[in-house]
Amino acid sequence: MWRSTIITLFPEMFPGPLGVSLVGQALRDGLWSLDTVNIRDFGIDKHHSVDDTPFGGGPGMVMRADVIDSAIRAAKADAEDLPVLVTSPRGRPLSQSRVRELAAGPGLCVVCGRFEGIDQRVIDEHDLEEISIGDFVLSGGEPAAIALLDACVRLLPGAIGKSESLDEESFEQGLLEYPHYTRPQAWNGRSVPDVLLSGHHEKIKAWRLAEAKAITEHRRPDLWDRYQRKNS
Secondary structure, three states, X not given: OEEEEEEEOOHHHOOHHHHOHHHHHHHHOOOEEEEEEEHHHHOEOOOOEOEEOOOOOOOOOEEOHHHHHHHXXXXXXXXXXXXXXXXXXXXXXXXXXXXXXXXXXXXXXXEEOOOOOEOHHHHHHOOOEEEEOOOOOOOOXXXXXXXXXXXXXXXXXXXXXXXXXXXXXXXXXXXXXXXXOOOOOEEOOEXXXXXXXXXXXXXXXXXXXXXXXXXXXXXXXXXXXXXXXXXX
């Protein structure tokens, strides 16, 4: 079983979207497990405080190193072999290749940051891998953790009915995915490209590759440059 542990101030946010559709069914089928650790349980003083004002001044609050350390150690007591990640807008951008690596392992533990972030000392102490899901800021790390888990779980054997459908997805070949069409054949004056109705599999394959290249070049020049270098 692929295991996951979420360290969070809001355990009630889980499983949330992870409890429905394919990943939810995989959870019910026992393909993966989901546990949560409530950071508030490790808070200090009578208020169970988990944050404090930043040294050096500035707005907002910072999650305390001692509190997060206790939560991580509690989580690792039952999952010592799991890599520990922290969701952060300053982290390394999450890639499909990293998702594949994580999905191929025993699971993962995710620390969900809040406020202005987590005290750097606990990140250094546990050598936490900082992961970002995009160049934008969320109110907390929980939505990013949900996205990360969804991306990993759908790659687990048995999670998706037709595993071959994963082979042509965006990023798998270094390109964005080609357009898709289904019935009705004509809709609002727009028709399905003739080649997709031809039954000629080689022509269809060539059309899809050409479309994937064109979309990638137009929308993600960074991916296109990487693809060209790899395939030159």
